[in-house]
Amino acid sequence: MCADTPENSADYRNTVFLPETDFPMRAGLPDREPEWLAHWAKIGIYDRLRDKAKDGSRKPFTLHDGPPYANGHLHIGHALNKTIKDFITRSHQMMGFDARYVPGWDCHGLPIEWKIEEQYRAKGLDKDAVDTVAFRQECRKFAEGWVDIQREEFKRLGVYGNWDDPYLTMNFHAERVIAEEFMKFLMNGSLYQGSKPVMWSPVEKTALAEAEVEYHDHTSHQIWVRFKVRRGGNAVMPVEDAVEYDGADQALLADQLHAASVVIWTTTPWTIPQNRAVAFSPSIEYGLYEVTEAPEGSTAVAGEYLVLADKLAGGVLTSAKLEDSMYRRVRTVSAQELEGLTLSHPYAGVENGAGEWDFDVPCLPGDHVTDDAGTGFVHTAPSHGDDDYQLGLKFGLPMTYNVEPDGSYRADLPLFGGQHIILPDGKEGPANVSNIKQLAWAGALLAKGKMKHSYPHSWRSKAPVIYRNTPQWFAAIDAKLDDGMGAYGDTIRARALTSIKELVKFTPETGKNRLFSMIENRPDWVLSRQRAWGVPLTCFTKRGAKPTDPDFLLKDPEVNARITAAFEEAGADVWYEEGFKEKVLANSVNPEDYDQVFDVLDVWFDSGSTHAFVLRDREDGTADGIADVYLEGTDQHRGWFHSSMLQACATKGRAPYRNVVTHGFTLDEKGMKMSKSIGNTIAPEDVIKEYGADILRLWVAQTDYTNDQRIGPKILKGTADSYRRLRNTLRFMLGNLHGFTEAERLDLAEMPELEQWVLHRLAALDHQVRKGYAAFDFQGVFQALFNFCTVDLSALYFDIRKDALYCDAADSTRRRATRTVLDLLFHRLTTWLAPLLPFTMEDVWLSRFPGEDSSVHLQDFPATPADWLNEPLAEKWDGIRRARRTVTAALEIQRSEKVIGASLEAAPVIHVEDAAILAALKSVPFADLCITSDLQLTADPAPNEAFRLPEVPGVAVVFERAEGEKCERCWKILPDVGSHKHPGTCKRCNDALS
Incomplete structure (x- = not known):
């Protein structure tokens, strides 16, 4: 259709309506996107959108931002996360809500403190020698710097929100509210001090929450250790053995057991000095095994008796370098026999042991013992494992305090005093090998080896962590709370589980079971950290009182009020100023009778409390302090979703959110986890420099974010190709809408069927787009719109209607109908796509509607007339x-x-x-x-x-x-060409020219 005119023909090029637009084919996004950012800043677009809601006509919608740490440049995971959030807020705003978005930052805690310590170490300075307030101020300054950097990086992604007034957990009001929320735990009775094993980082010298731990492959020592039977009750002969040994001397059978050793297996040799029991399972079948022959190189001894789980015995004895012919099963050992046994510690009576280990080691039944691996017996050190601790509570086992905060044994521990489990640089210390050598010298080592397995590491230092018994502060999540907020349960756990079942919608749905099972099975919350940069545990303990005494904790509302007032005025640093204790206690109790707690709160308590000082306290918060959406990565089921749920259930009585949306992680094109050491990371900054932020956003829109996503050069090139196809569709519309006026517009009934069909498709899409955005299904929205643009429009409608647009008379019904439909398409496609591609849609919009105050982002999705839908x-x-x-x-x-x-x-x-x-x-x-x-x-x-x-x-x-002949204007071949006034034209073109 007459884009050109054949040679030696009449020149009708100036008589056709070819597209006219300044909208460029090449986007030039890296250079042009900053222009639109400046335009939005100039017109104050976020505030303008808030103004639209002042008359109360728009229902509030709030996505509460999970705060990133202010300690480094953004990575691709940040870009994914913030882009999805922006999709949600922008789409809901354009669906008629007042969609508020207050960005926030987590500013306390180990990640920032660790950076300052690294600076100190580089200068040869000792952090512990610096005044605490001065150190905290350096942490604050460091966080402030990164907040400013990250804010600009997030804005460059096209994310809009209240960037001028974000929330920071280190703001004075935030620190006041965090302390206030903590003191609600103090006052409602859920706070207690307990001594139990927690995840401990020897490198950072602090307890860690599960969310601060990541699992990496680690090669550990594994040892099989004999615990000799010290004494036992009467041997109880199983029926089958009584038959097999008919006539045998029953006393001899008992003597064999009493001469035996129970064998345990462990991958933490350093915990052997802390052993206080051996656990077995009454449901496992055990046997007494005699070693009949011991080859050279084996630590087994011919004639010795070993008690092992039958299912595991072969593997254990193979590890001791015994072949099948070198041992025999003597008989079954019953659970009743095992429960009557008393064992000796492997170090009992050792030279230079100073009697440290000369005590009885009971053999105890434990539900946690399995025959999946090991020996069927579990070495139990109550100070260094949760299962061990629970067994210790049940049977009254003593706790030990052999391991210091730096991961070394206490200096006066015989044989091993001062030796490190983990060295300050995160490498293995000598403790494991020393224990293995001592076990061998004592004749207790049956076998040894090494194994590679998944092991917990600190997510900050990347060093291995240990379980260590320390006095810590806990929130009892099963304590009954008499706080008048029992609609969903009377304990934190009950409220959380009810909230998950009844109050929260999860996207994807699998997140529901994941969070439910985590909270259903979790232990009490460890609130305390042994660090300096954070909100302190604002409480006082009575000197001389035990943690179990009713007056151990000071519970005084007036004292609490003085603390919060001081924090509001000057921040949490005042807690560390000299004389602060006397200042807040003097009018209530004798300050000399109380000790001030200087542990800081788990940083997850900070971020878990954000609902209070953001949603509840801010003007742009929510009326009920509950967010419509929390969105983060899947790891936050054990992180922010989890801590926010527990914190709010304790202080609000329910979950602080109505929807939980989770996304996966970003992988490279081969599906590998991104790692700087591998060199497969992609920085958002680099993608923006090459392609522009809209291409990065389009990559997000095209992925199923609920699973892990892949990104790389080839994938981004494919994304850019999709973008170009979409851009061409928009350019076609702009070019053919040039000069369109309201006078041209036709009503539905005046349009040809093809246009009516396009409007039907628009009506169906309107429903699909709104439903998809409401369900956070951005991939579904984009695919529907992209397919519509490329298949229904570019390959069909535009292809068909080019002839009418170019060659029909200006006032023809068909051309007017087409232009009317193009206008309706324009308003819908630009607004529907604006949440996903804000820069490009602004470019498209301003190309047609220029102006200093103009913006597509000030529009709502247009309402679609019901009569457009026409199923027949x-x-x-x-x-x-x-x-x-x-x-x-x-x-x-x-x-x-x-x-x-x-x-x-x-x-x-x-x-x-x-x-x-x-x-x-x-x-x-x-x-x-x-x-x-x-x-x-x-x-x-x-x-x-x-x-x-x-x-x-x-x-x-x-x-x-x-x-016929070819019309020189429209190129159709028709019999009537050449028979009209205008030479070489068909009737349609002749009439148009006339």
Whole structure:
């Protein structure tokens, strides 16, 4: 259709309506996106959107931002996270909500403190020698610097929000509220001090929460250790053995057991000095095994008796270098026999042991013992493992305090005093090897080896962690709370589980079971950290009182009020100022009677409390202090989602959110985890420099974010290709809307069926887009819109209507209808795509509606008239499109074989078997739809040589050439060309020219 004019013909180029637009084919996003950022800042777009809600016409919608740490440049995971959040807030704003977004930062805690310590170490300074307030101020300054950097990096992604007034956990009001929320635990009775094993980082010298731990492959020592039977009760002979040993001396059988050793297996040799029991399972079958022969190199001894789980015995004895012929099973050992045994510690009576280990080691039943691995017996050190601790509580086992905060044994521990388990640089200390050597010297080592397994590491120092018994502060999540907020339960755990079941919607749904099981099975919350940069545990303990005494903790509302007032005025640093204790206690109690606690709160308590000082306290918060959405990565089921749930259930009585949305992690193109050491990381900054932020956002929109996503050069190139196709669709609309006025607009009833069908598709899409955005299904939204643009519009509607747009008279009904539909398409596509591609849609919008105050982001999704939906018409046009597909496929063969150069050279004969479809085709200008100069429709049977598509039965095409001359304006070949006033034109073009 007349993009050019053939040589030696009349020149009608100036008579056709070719597209006119300044919208460039090349986006130039890296250079141009900052212009739109400046435009948005100039017009104050976020505040303008808030102004739209001042009349109360818009329902509030709040996505509460999970705070990133202010300690480094953004990585691709940050970009993914913040982009999805921006999709949510922008789409809900344009669906008619008042969608508020207050960005925030986590500013306390180990990540920032560790950075300052690294600076100290580089200068040869000792952090512990620096005044605490001075050190905290350096941490604050460091965080402030990174907040400013990250804020600009987030804004460059196109994320909009209240950037001028974000929330920071280190703001004075935030620190006041965090302390206030903590003191609610103090006052409601859920706070207690306990001594139990917790995850401990010897490198950082602090307790860690599960969310601060990551698991990496680690090679550990593994040892099999003999615990000799010291004494036991009467041997109880199982029935089957009584038969097998009929007549045997029962006393001899008992003596064999009493001469035996129970064998344990462990991957933490350093915990052996802390052993206080050996656990077994009453449901496991055990046997007494005699070593009949011990080869050279084996630590087994011929004639010794060993008690092992039958299922595991072969593997254990193989580890001791024994072949099957070198041992025999003597008999079964019953659970009743085992429970009556008393064992000796492997170090009992050792030289220079100073009697440290000369005590009885009971053999105790434990539900946690399995025969999946090991020996069927579990070495139990109550100070260094949760299962061990629980068994110790049940049977009154003593706790030990052999391990210091730096991961070394206490200096006066015999044999091992001062030796490190983990060295300050995170490497293994000598403690494991020393214990293995001592066990061998004592004759207790049956076998040894090494194994590679998943092991907990500190997420900050990357060093291995240990379980260590220390006095810590805990929140009892099963303590009954008499606080008047029992609608969903009377304990923190009960409220959390009820909230998950009844109050929260999860996307994806799998997150529900994951969070539920984590909270259902979790222990009490360890609130305390032995660090300096954080909100202190604002409480006082009575001197001389035990943690179990009712007056151990000072519970005074007036004291609490003085603390919070001081924090509001000057921040949490005042807690560390000299004389602060006396200042807040003096008018209530004698300060000399109380000790001030200087541990700081788990940083997850900080971020878990954000609902109080953001949602509850801010003007742009929520009326009920509950967010519509919390969105983070899947790791936050044990992190922010988890701590926020526990914290709010203690202080609000329910979950602080209605929706929990989770995304996966970013991987490279091969599906590998990104790592700086591997060199497969991709920085958002680099993607933006090469492609622009909208390409990065489009990558997010095209992925199923609920799973892990892959990104890399090839994937980004494919994303850029999709973007170009979409951009061309938008450019076509702009070019053909040039000069469009309201006077041209037609009503639905005046439009041809093709335009009515497009409006039906728009109505169906409107429902799909709104539903998808409401369900956070951005991939579904984008795919629907992209397919519509490329398949329904570019490949069909635009292709068909180019002729009418270019060649019809300006006031023709068909051209006016097309331009009306293009205008309706423009307003919908630009707004529907604006949440995903804010820069590009602003470019498109301003190309048509320039102005200092103009922006697509000030628009809402246009309302769609109900009468656009026309299912009977859609069904009819489904048949028309299938028939058209057969025609275009037949003509494509003729074109590829050089029979014709363009479809306008054809006038095919279409044979249609179905009478209804034939009638439908005759009711529309089917030749125009097929972009042919003419065609014939017939119900006659098709000849065998006719072209058919297997997926479109009943339609066959016979190729015929168009008859007549080529119109020099529209290029259709028609019989009437040359018979009109304007030379070389068809009637339509002649009339248009006249």
